[in-house]
Amino acid sequence: MFAALPLLDPFSVFRRYKDMRSLGLLGMNQRNHKYIARYNARSLFPIVDNKLHTKELALEYRLTTPDLLGVIDNQHDASLLDRFICDKEGFCIKPAKGSGGKGILVIKACEQGRYQKTNGDWLELAAVQRHVSNILAGLFSLGGATDVAMIETLLVPSHALAKYSHHGVPDIRVIVFRGIPVMAMMRLACTESHGKANLHQGAIGVGLNIATGRAINAVQRDRCIERHPDTGVLLSELQVPRWHELLRLACSCHEICGLGYLGVDLVIDEREGPALLELNARPGLSIQIANNAGLLPRLRQIEAIKKPELWTVDKKIEFALAHFSR
Ligand SMILES: Nc1ncnc2c1ncn2[C@@H]1O[C@H](COP(=O)(O)OP(=O)(O)O)[C@@H](O)[C@H]1O
Ligand SMILES: [Mg+2]
Incomplete structure (x- = not known):
């Protein structure tokens, strides 16, 4: 108590x-x-204010931070997402200029082309690509400004x-x-x-x-x-x-x-x-x-x-x- x-x-x-x-x-x-x-x-x-810049700085000074698997900065490349995540067991996709948890998609497992969210729900690849597309369109960013999507390694709590x-x-x-x-x-x-x-x-x-x-x-x-x-x-x-x-x-x-x-x-x-x-x-x-x-x-x-x-x-x-x- x-x-x-x-x-x-x-x-x-x-x-x-x-x-x-x-x-x-x-x-x-x-x-x-x-x-x-x-x-x-x-x-x-x-x-x-930009998580990508913060990560670059942290890496420059060798501070521990989740690895960056990839960055998608245009709608055409959203369809190429698979190349960053195909061999990963889990990952996290987030808007570089997001805040307050908005637009963060944490995938804890992948199986036969499907992706499992932390609450247990499964997503098809197309749904994950749509999420990236929404990030790029600024759906989760301050004032709706266009953004880039970062794909990071999955953190596993101690x-x-x-x-x-x-x-x-x-x-x-x-x-x-x-x-x-x-x-x-x-x-x-x-x-x-x-x-x-x-x-x-x-x-x-x-x-x-x-x-x-x-x-x-x-x-x-x-x-x-x-x-x-x-x-x-x-x-x-x-x-x-x-x-x-x-x-x-x-x-x-x-x-x-x-x-x-x-x-x-x-x-x-x-x-x-x-x-x-x-x-x-x-x-x-x-x-x-x-x-x-x-x-x-x-x-x-x-x-x-x-x-x-x-x-x-x-x-x-x-x-x-x-x-x-x-
Ligand atoms: N790489 C990751 N692996 C697992 N969970 C993550 C990862 N990155 C973020 N999260 C989850 O999302 C939350 C918010 O992440 P954060 O990067 O701080 O974005 P925001 O600016 O939206 O708060 C974290 O507290 C954590 O629970
Ligand atoms: Mg935070």
Whole structure:
């Protein structure tokens, strides 16, 4: 059981937000003006707003990230998809400029020219090609702008975490401020989120102790929960494996992209360990609800330091462990 965390009725969310203000909750305006505008140079946005550019950067610096099997950038080539996936057991197709889980197609098995989604449904090749075609047409991209489709190797969640997610790979969001990890949460897919680990689609957010990677609180649609709604697994027992490796990877992401206020999305792959999924220049604020703690006191502590960006990764992690542990 999570220590001293009352279960909330649906009407108490507003009260909860008010309570959290006293905990130093960072609001949207403050985030935009005080942190994003000040610490994230606009010239750096294109790197993180396009998953293909992010992947190229990660590969240049040898950070672990799912392999790129192929890129399709025009409608004619959608019919050539087969050449990228024919010998693969599983793969993931996503829009380079997508967000919020939109347009992500995860195929976990292939058999006799048919492709199985994470929820168990099977698709014919033509349906997968149509999905690529929709991505190219901009169906999932901001403002309907045309896009390119990326085909990636399938990530397989680490054994220790697989039981916590239903029909999807759980991911871990770390907020990194001026190179120092400040807050983290794990996002778990469930039936309601259609196998996506995105909170506004109904996924579960589990706040994590930044020092240990152990669960401290869990929420779904801003309500505290104790068990995974599909599997019944007790969320307070969740412990992310290879936690310090994961923190190192999150810190390295700041070093390669230069964004001062950064959201890093990572997964723990069974074979590869911590791997980078994507970077975010405007990370959401619900990580605070998942952690039952505000970001402001932590951000202010870091603002009081002179040039922490120049510290070694070890020193940045030591600081986080010493100051933000719960
Ligand atoms: N290569 C992959 N293998 C398996 N699942 C994936 C893969 N890439 C993404 N996913 C799933 O899709 C979710 C969203 O992926 P992400 O790349 O972060 O896109 P978005 O910007 O839409 O959030 C992840 O949390 C994970 O559950
Ligand atoms: Mg994401």
